[in-house]
């Protein structure tokens with residue numbers, strides 16, 4: 001832990017993300033004594049708030065979202081780190097207030113993390129204005145006053161969505177790089193901060209048993225399911241412009257896929273890890289429109305704020321291939337949707353059938369396969385389906401070898417993804433953040449699909465699915481072509 005002063009400036013502190021996630025994550029790290037001791041947290045917003053308003057807001061946020069961790073003793077210290085600065089994001093002149101505010105706190109001699117939790121249309125404004133006021137430059141050792149010391153760092157964390165398509169992502173990268181070098185930039189995908197997503201790397205590269213079978217010779221297909229029960233709710237304004245491809249696939253699903261499909265990195269660091277993840281995305285074969293299913297839940301067009309003729313999908317299923325030696329011709333099936341039957345995120349790896357079956361099977365269907373299920377959430381864990389002899393009978397039945405985090409780690413509650421990610425950004429560890437080439441490679445996969453849906457007459461039509469179902473039948477048919485079926489593990493009510 002550093003003994004230097006660290007300032008965290010949260011742009012958009014009055015918003016929902018700060019209230020639900022960022023303030024609780026900072027507090028949790030604070031009470032675990034993981035944050036720098038000399039710390040200032042500056043809330044930045046457009047509203048006419050005072051320090052007191054922010055402190056009251058933070059207290060409410062913790063009462064609501066971190067009640068179990070809240071205690072008056074820690075809170076007294078935590079709240080003394082908080083202050084507020086008013087900035088009107090598009091207006092350059094108001095950034096001087098912020099600059100003065102920060103300099104009054106640290107005399108210019110501190111590490112600084114700028115956290116962008118504002119609407120994406122303001123990302124460029126904030127970055128450019130920080131540049132104009134010279135707030136991104138990392139100060140040399142001279143300012144630190146001690147010879148040989150590393151400079152004070154300046155870092156920026158940028159929330160998703162990063163761009164609306166490839167062109168806008170490239171232009172945003174350009175604007176960001178005009179002010180910050182890539183090593184100063186931390187693009188967040190909160191899925192990478194989830195314990196179970198991180199564990200994909202540990203499972204694959206801290207064990208020897210998986211690697212020899214982790215390839216096209218042994219694996220039949222890989223399925224990534226990110227299912228949500230919530231519908232669009234009050235977010236129609238944002239969601240209808242994005243849809244499930246931009247909201248979920250471009251980021252969360254492709255990130256999970258990269259972790260599953262990447263080659264072993266030479267080290268667990270941002271450089272080595274992200275090199276391998278980018279290679280996977282770059283090896284993705286262009287997805288054919290006939291390998292896509294798009295759908296809306298019944299009633300979406302009637303939801304508040306959704307145009308009655310909206311063509312925005314709330315569900316997608318895709319078949320994707322990675323053209324490299326490890327994965328050539330092995331289907332990766334991705335699906336995600338809102339208003340589905342259960343909230344679950346899981347990766348299911350289906351292994352090939354035994355070459356010759358000598359046992360009778362207890363179930364019909366597709367039970368003879370081994371399957372490794374990585375349950376990202378809820379009931380975090382891993383399950384391995386194997387075939388076992390049914391006692392007193394001469395038949396084989398699928399049974400599960402199960403790892404539940406709750407039992408293995410006695411963890412009632414896992415740390416929130418933001419806790420890890422904020423800490424990593426402060427510690428300068430970019431391994432779980434998205435690099436510029438990674439974000440652009442992901443858009444290159446997603447853009448042609450969205451464009452095809454909008455412009456190509458041969459594109460599969462929009463399907464409608466029942467709320468509370470598992471999505472449209474067309475998604476099942478997508479797999480049936482190769483005699484595959486969607487698998488759901490980790491709990492009983494799945495399909």
Ligand code: BG6
Pocket residue numbers: 160228247248345
């Ligand atoms: C966000 C999406 O990135 O992820 C939301 O914008 C989605 O639409 C959410 O609901 C899902 O995150 P989690 O952690 O609840 O699975």
